[in-house]
Amino acid sequence: MASSSLVQSSFISNPKPLFYQNPKLLTPRRFPTVISCTSSTLDPAQSNNPPSVVKHRRPADENIREEARRHRQSTTFSAKYVPFNAGTDSSEWYSLDEIVYRSRSGGLLDVEHDMESLKKFDGAYWRELFDSRVGKTTWPYGSGVWSKKEWVLPEIDSDDIVSAFEGNSNLFWAERFGKQYMGMSDLWIKHCGISHTGSFKDLGMTVLVSQVNRLRKLKRPLVGVGCASTGDTSAALSAYCASAGIPSIVFLPSNKISMAQLVQPIANGAFVLSIDTDFDGCMKLIREVTAELPIYLANSLNSLRLEGQKTAAIEILQQFDWEVPDWVIVPGGNLGNIYAFYKGFKMCQELGLVDRIPRLVCAQAANANPLYLYYKSGWKEFNAVKANSTFASAIQIGDPVSIDRAVYALKNCDGIVEEATEEELMDAMAQADSTGMFICPHTGVALTALIKLRNRGIISPTDRTVVVSTAHGLKFTQSKIDYHSNKIPDMACRFSNPPVQVKADFGAVMDVLKKYLADKAPK
């Protein structure tokens, strides 16, 4: 039994407490692909053929949540809130079961894990554990977030988890875009937007809503969950809340988000307030409201969210078989995600899964660039800006709540901040789409940063580079339509591909096709 492990040791029928002996003495076990079979049936009607075997992982009348409940285990891992970057002499901390978003001094909080407990297992152990859970349907480990549960919310009961099996998103080799436009051979797009609600926000929201589910069961005074949003946080919040039957309230800046994003919380039954201000105005209001009413704050000011988002970084390492890329480029708005990526990579280094971390690049729209200006000033003085309208509407944010987290992350990984004008980001998006992607304008911002850093020789042709695609392009079709119709004032739309209007006439169709084929024929 010495091989008992975190991996659903749950599938041991008579479970013992997890660490009833010194874990250092435990041999990391090989995790089987098929974990267990409780019955098999031979089909007599097919007796001349090879027997068809029907396997049940659990009794037929039991669902996966009930199965997880039956195999419930205690854990010795734990996490708590501490003031962000407070140093070792700070004694301030809070249980994750408290409703708290700020430290006593008004600063940000961070979720701190008991690293000593986690370090009792070596890097190989964690790598093997995480790898063993990928692509299964075991509750809750089928999720790319909860497959790292010990590093996310170790103490939550699996029964309280609200998950859509998010994460495990495609890491796409951008072969043609890399070769044709960048002269690069090792360029990758982490498609975080190919997900349940179409953006990376699902990764953090499963964690936050799961914790709210737990808090409500603990009878904490919470009636609903609320956020300010530029369209993606609201979509994720409303979907996860709807799934758990928890009321959600979303504050949206009027006429500043795409139609697809607006309809998401409406369809999911959220209480939607369209407010005549920008995102920063909505953010201010939701902070004031959540201080007065029993509404839990779901924006990334709440550090729980970042615990889920950091798993995208771990997943990238995992997808490269635990080899570290040279660069990871992330579009930045409220600036929680850039820190989440840093934290995920750093934990992997500290716990021995990898020996270094990548350099991070945070990319902003030039129309909403407070971090870029701060970086360019040599980190001298931060000034919030009035964010102007941008096609990258989800990052139209002038006063990011996680500014301190972002600066910390960038300073500690030799990071860079870049910006993209409207024309640059739309051109980059169109170029990427023309090589078979269908990305969002925010990913266009990140690709612009890549183009600029490649042109300056900072990123080299063979550097392994990951661009994080944060939302699905289908949420932003209007901007693509405008671009390809050459309808954007003062923009050349160099890569537009407008449809050709042609008469319903054989000769006319043949004419345009012949011209097209002549243009395309190899010279």
Ligand SMILES: Cc1ncc(COP(=O)(O)O)c(C=O)c1O
């Ligand atoms: C699609 C998209 N990309 C990027 C971001 C930026 O993420 P963050 O606010 O964590 O910087 C957001 C939200 O702000 C977003 O919705």
Ligand SMILES: N[C@@H](CCOP(=O)(O)O)C(=O)O
């Ligand atoms: N792009 C975000 C802006 C809010 O970010 P958050 O991570 O602080 O919730 C959105 O989609 O609302």
